[in-house]
Amino acid sequence: MNSELSKLTNDELKAYISAHRNDEQLASAALELLLSRQDPNAPVYPYDFGLNGSGEDLRAVLAEKLKETQ
Secondary structure, X not given: OHHHHOOOOHHHHHHHHHHXXXXXXXXXXXXXXXXXXXXXXXXXXXXOOOOOOOXXXXXXXXXXXXXXXX
């Protein structure tokens, strides 16, 4: 099965994961392959766990960033 999955493009893998989301074994294998193709030099944007979770902090941060870009 993995040899068949390795022939799929990233978009095809995403569709495969969506189609088999209820089959943990198949979806997990496809997701593992998709994640292994990730560029190790890609920027990482960590989640700020200091936010209160209500969304208000996040809205304020995004509004501030939006003002900075305009």
